[in-house]
Amino acid sequence: MSDLPVVVVGGGPQGLAAGAYLLERGLTPLVLEAGPSPAHAVSQWAHVRLFSGWNELVDPAAARLLEPTGWTAPTEGYPTGGEWIESYLAPLASALGDVVRVGARVTGVSRKGRDRLVDAGRDEQPFTVHVAYADGREERIDARAVIDASGTWTAPNPAGADGLPALGERAAVEAGLVTYLPPTPEQVEQFAGKHVAVVGAGHSAMTAVIQLGALAEAHPGTRISWVVRRGGTGISFGGGAADELPQRGALGLGAKAAVDKGFVELVTGFRTDRITVADGRSVLTDENGVELAPADYVVVLTGFRPDLSFLSEMRLELDATLQAPVRIAAEVDPNLHSCGDVRATGAADLAHPEKDLYLVGMKSYGRAPTFLAMTGYEQVRSVTAALAGDHEAAARVELVLPDTGVCGGSGAFDDPEAASGGCCGAPASPQIVELTVGAR
Template sequence: MSELPVVVIGAGPQGLAAAAHLVERGEEVIVVERGSGPASAVAEWGHVRLFSAWPELTDAAARRLLEPTGWSAPTSGYPTGAEWVSDYLAPLADALGERIQYLTTVTGVARQGRDKAVDAGRRSQPFVVHTVDAANRESRLLARAVVDASGTWGLPNPAGADGYPAVGEAEASDLISYRIPADVSELAGAHIVVVGAGHSATHTVLRLSELARRSPGTRVTWLLRRGSAANVFGGGAGDGLPERAALGSRARTMIDDGVVELVTGFRVAEIHRTEAGLTVVAEDGREVTAVGRVFALTGFRPDTGILRELRIDLDRALEAVAGIASEIDPNVHSCGSVAATGARQLAQPEADLFIVGAKSYGRAPTFLALTGYEQVRSVAAHLAGDQDAAARNELTLPETGVCGGSGEFDDASSGCCAAPTLLQIGSAPARPLAPALSLTLETS
C-alpha cells in the first residue's frame, strides 16, 4: 500500500492546499475534481467579495510551491471569489499539473474487497475510489489514504424550518434561489423575501436593499427563524475581521432606515403559488404575501453518501466530524474563536480517511479558510509519518466577537453576542455594497 497515492476529493481551496502539503513532503497524490477547472464551487460565487483579507486566504505550502514560478502572494485587500480563483487557486492548480483529474466525479469510496460490515483484514486493504468521467465511463482508483475535501456547496438547506423542504417549496422552485444573487436588477419593483440568518443571507439583504433604495416599489422582507436578531448583527468592534463586522453594521442600518422589514421567529412551513405571487406561511400561521422571489439562504449540509461503505464518526446533530463537533456547535459555542483542529481531532474509525474543510464542519457555520489550511497541514504531516508536526497547532485565529447561535432559540432576549450599541452603526465607509462572504463557503 505504501506505493499507492493519497487521493484528495475536491480541487477547492482545502483540497489544493492538501495536495501542496503532500507534494512538499514527497508524497504521491491524485486530486479528483468534478468540475472542469479548479475551485469550481468558488467560481459559482465569483461575484461575491470575501471578508477575509488576502493573507488569510493563501496556504503556506501552496505559497512555497508557487513562488519559484514567479508568482507572488497578494498582501492586501479583500478579493472576490473570481479573484481568489484567478490570482491564487488557478495558479496553484497549474503548479500541481497532471495530479488533478478534472470532470471526474467520485461516486463512492470503500475498502478493496470489503463492504462496511466486514472486519477481517480491513485495515490492510487499500481504499477504492469509484469515479465516473464526463463520458460516463466508470473507473476505480486505489489509494493508501483518502482526504475528502469535497465541501458542502452542492447541498444547500431548504427554506423549510424543520430541515425538509416546506410544503410547496419544490413546486415553486422556479421562484426560489439558494444562492447569493449576482444581479438583482430584474427584481426591481418586486417583493423579495430572504430566509436565513447567516452571512450569505446578510449579503443578499444588502444587495437587495440597495436595489430598494434605487427602485421605488421594491420591498425586502427578511425572515429569521430565531426570536432575536442580535446574532445577525455580529460582534462589531469585538470582531477580528473588520469587514465581517461591517456587514452587521450595514444590515442594522438598512433595518433602522426602514429599507428592510425584519421578521423574527418566522419558521417557514408552506410556500403557496397564487395569482399575486408566492405566499410564505409560518408554522404559527403568519403569512407573507405577494412575494415575487424567495432567497432561501439557510446554510449547507454535507453529502456523506460517497462514504456510506466506510466507517465514519459524525456528530449526530451537526453531521460534523465527531472529534471537532463540541468546538463548533452553534447551540452551545460561546463567543470567541473556534480552536484550530488537526489530524488527531479529524481522525475517523476508518484509518487514513480524513474529512476536511467545510465538510468537516457539517451543518455548523463560521468555517474559515485558515482553519482548513491548518487541518490539511496537520493531516499531510500525519500521512507522511511526521507525528510531531501533525500534533502541533500552527494557527492563531481572529476573534469572532460573535456566537454561532448560542442562546435560547425562542427567546428574543437571550444570547451572548455583543450588544447592538457596540455595532458602530454607520461607521463603515460609504461605498457600493458588493457582497462579502465568509468561508463557511467561510458559509452559513
C-alpha cells in the same frame, strides 16, 4: 500501499492546498474535482467579496509551490470569489498539473474487497475510490488514504424550518421562484420594483440583504423582506466592530443599517412551513399560519450540510447533531458555542475509525456555519503530516482563529430569557422589527 496515491476529493481551496502539502511531503496526490474546472464551487459565487483578506486566503505550502513559477502572492484587499480563483486558485491548480482531474465525481469510497461490515485485514487493504467522469467513463482508483475536501456547496439547506423542504418548496424551485444561490449583480438589477424575500441569518444572507437594500434605496417601490427563524435581532447582525475580521463585522453593520434606514423589512421568529405558488409569485407561510406578502423571488441562504452519501461504506465517527467529527463538534456546535472561541483542528481531531480517512474543510464542520479558509489550510497541513508519519508536526497547532465578537449559541431559540450576555433574545412569535443603529 506506499506506491498508491492519496486521493483528495474536491479541487477547491482546501483540496488544492492538500495537493501542495502532499507533494511537499513526497507523497503522490490525486485531486478529483467534480466540476468542469478547479474550484468550481467558488466560481458559483464569483461575484461575492470575501471577508478574509489575501493574507488569510493563501496557503503557505501552496505559495511555496507557486513561487518558482514567478507567481507573486497578492497582499492587500479582500478579493471576490472570481479574483480568488484568477489570482491564486487557478495558478495553483496549474502548478499541481496532472494530479488535478476535473469532471471527476467521486460516487463511492470503500476498502478493496471489504464492505463496511468486514473487520479482517481492513486497515491493510487500500481504499477503492469509485469515480464517474463527465464523458461517461467510470473508474475505480486504489488509494493509500482519502482526504475528503468536497465541501458542502452542493447540499444547501432548504427554507423549511424543520430541516426539510417546506411544503411546495420544490415546486417553487422548479418554477424559478426560489434559489439557493446569492444573487449576482445582474440579477439584483432585475429585482427593481419587485418584492424579494431573503431567508437565512448568516453571512451569505447579510451579503444579499446589503445588496438588495441598496437596490431598494435606488429604486423606490422595491420591497425586501429578511426572514429569520430566531426571535430576536442581536444574532442576525454579527459582531460588528468587535469582530476580529473587520470585513466580517462590517457585513452585520451593513445589514443592520439597511434595516434601520427602512429599505429592508426584518421578520423574526418566522419558521417557514409552506411556500405556495400563485400568479407567478411565492407566498411564505410559517408554522403558525402567518403569511408574508407574495414575493416575486425568494433567496434561500440558510447554510449547507455535508453530503455523506458516497461515504456510506466508511466507518465514520460523527456527532449526532452536527454530522461533524465528534472530537471537534463541541467546539463548533451553534447550540453551545459562543463568542468566537473556536480553536484550530488537526489530524487527531479529524480522524475516524476508518484509518487514513479524513474529512477536512467546510465538510469537517458538518452543519456548523463558522468555517474559515485558514482553518482548512491548518487542517490539511496537519493531516498530510500525519499521513507522512511526522506525528510531531501533525500534533502542532500553527493557527489561532480570530474572534467573531458575537455569542453564537442558539439556546434562546424558543426561550428569550435564556439568552446570555444579551446576545439573543426577543419574543418567539413573528414580528416586523424596526431598529436604530447605536453609537459606535
